[in-house]
Amino acid sequence: MWKGAAAVCINSEFKLLMVLQGKPEEEKTWSVPSGGMEKGETFEQCCYREVWEETGYRVNVRQQLHEKNGEVFGSGFIVRYFRCDVIGGEPVLQDPDGLIYDIAWKSADELHALPLTFPEDLPFLSSMLSSRQSAG
Structure with a gap:
């Protein structure tokens, strides 16, 4: 079973942190920072590491918001989405996978x-943006 984590970071302007990603031969698409767990990591540690690797930002991983389960290519997966606050760093392209x-x-x-x-x-991420904006 593949396990991963994704970060939902919303700034004070009610904008969502996203990355444009894809393999060199693929059309590039947008997603929240995310990726697979490494041996010995918790979901929260994976979330923190993936945001750092993909964006250069340091985050405080706050709470689990959502979980997505399914099957792809005959194998199960689970992705946990966490609310994160950016607490430092600068945006920099430094992804070790080059994606x-x-x-x-x-x-x-x-x-x-x-x-x-x-x-x-999209529905989940849209609801996160609108709930944060209405909470003001």
């Missing part, structure tokens, strides 16, 4: 217009 092409903060309107790596995440 990140851009780092950007996207508004709710922009989110709906982007080609998403995981289009099934």
Whole structure:
């Protein structure tokens, strides 16, 4: 079973931290910072490491917001999404896998217009942006 974590970072302007990613031969698409767990990691540690590797930001991993389970290519997967607050760092392309092409903060309107790596995440991510904005 593949296990991974994803970060939902929303800034004071109610924009979501996203990365443009893909293999060199693929069309590039947008997603929240995410990736697979390494041996010995917790989901929270994976989330922290993936944000750092993919964006250069340091985060405080706060709480689990969502869990996605399924099967792909005959193998099960689980991804836990965490609310994270950026507490330091600078945006820098430093992904060790070489799969990140851009780092950007996207508004709710922009989110709906982007080609998403995981289009099934759109309702969840949209609800996170609108709930944070209404909580003000």
